[in-house]
Amino acid sequence: DGGTTNALQAGRASRAGTKAGRIVRIVRLVRLIRIVKLYKHVGGKREKEGGDPVATEPSQVGKILADLTTRRLIVIVLAMVIVLPFFDPNGLDDVPNQHETLGLSTMHRLQFANLNELATVNNIREYARESGDLLYLQLYGVSDSQMDTYLRNMYFTNDDGANVTESPSTGWTYADLCTPTQIGDTLRSAEYSEIKMWGCFDNVGFPTSQEASDCQSRAFFSNKDDTEYEAAMNIAKTFFVMIVLSVGAIMFTRIAEQLVIGPIERMVNMVKKLAEDPLASVSHDDELQHHHAKTSSTYE
Numbered sequence: 001d002g003g004t005t006n007a008l009q010a011g012r013a014s015r016a017g018t019k020a021g022r023i024v025r026i027v028r029l030v031r032l033i034r035i036v037k038l039y040k041h042v043g044g045k046r047e048k049e050g051g052d053p054v055a056t057e058p059s060q061v062g063k064i065l066a067d068l069t070t071r072r073l074i075v076i077v078l079a080m081v082i083v084l085p086f087f088d089p090n091g092l093d094d095v096p097n098q099h100e101t102l103g104l105s106t107m108h109r110l111q112f113a114n115l116n117e118l119a120t121v122n123n124i125r126e127y128a129r130e131s132g133d134l135l136y137l138q139l140y141g142v143s144d145s146q147m148d149t150y151l152r153n154m155y156f157t158n159d160d161g162a163n164v165t166e167s168p169s170t171g172w173t174y175a176d177l178c179t180p181t182q183i184g185d186t187l188r189s190a191e192y193s194e195i196k197m198w199g200c201f202d203n204v205g206f207p208t209s210q211e212a213s214d215c216q217s218r219a220f221f222s223n224k225d226d227t228e229y230e231a232a233m234n235i236a237k238t239f240f241v242m243i244v245l246s247v248g249a250i251m252f253t254r255i256a257e258q259l260v261i262g263p264i265e266r267m268v269n270m271v272k273k274l275a276e277d278p279l280a281s282v283s284h285d286d287e288l289q290h291h292h293a294k295t296s297s298t299y300e
Helices: 002-048 060-087 099-110 117-130 144-152 180-186 224-276 284-299
Strands: 134-138 192-198 216-222
Touching (some): 060 224, 099 117, 099 192, 099 216, 117 134, 117 144, 134 144, 134 180
Antiparallel strands (some): 134 216, 192 216
């Protein structure tokens, strides 16, 4: 019986120790939770109060520097937005010549309407007058020799009412005509355009079952002047952007020199002067004049 009693007491003591250990761990956990909550509370309070105003508030020099930089940047951006469209070759007043396509389509269809030769000649010459710099014209139902004759004997009327062989508006003459082979040999692909019309029609204007490739008209036009003008505008645009960026860099450098570098240099010069002669009086005007003289000599 005595051994049983001791065993029971030892078991009770063991269970009591276990419970005490659990209680201690629970107390520690509660204390840790309270510490975490307290830390969050203090941190949140600091955030609501705005933190450290000295650390977040920009200096007076920083405000002035940011303001001047923003103004200069706005001026540069507005200048580029306003001026750059003038360098666009396809921008303000460029109107495409739609007669080159619509006129050829109309002539191609009229060739199936059994027109007489005079009407065909008038259509060809009117198309050459109103279109751009014509290089070659092929019309269904008209041979190359006939086309050459129609265009060779073609005249224009100038402002004085006289007949001339050169177009008063475009400067085109019969001598500008050439074959498709010569066009490919003398001009780059960007310096000419080709317009093609396919399709066979009856005399009313409805398509027929004949192969479209058998009924073809085409015209070549020179774009060399437009290409050269576009290249010149792109070069001018590049130089304009370079000038604007250079002026902007100079302005930003001068702002930094006046607001940051200049005052620091003056302060360093004053400290050096006082270090050499502590009893000497340092005038702010003298230092400012010395700094301006040094700055101007640097820019020169």
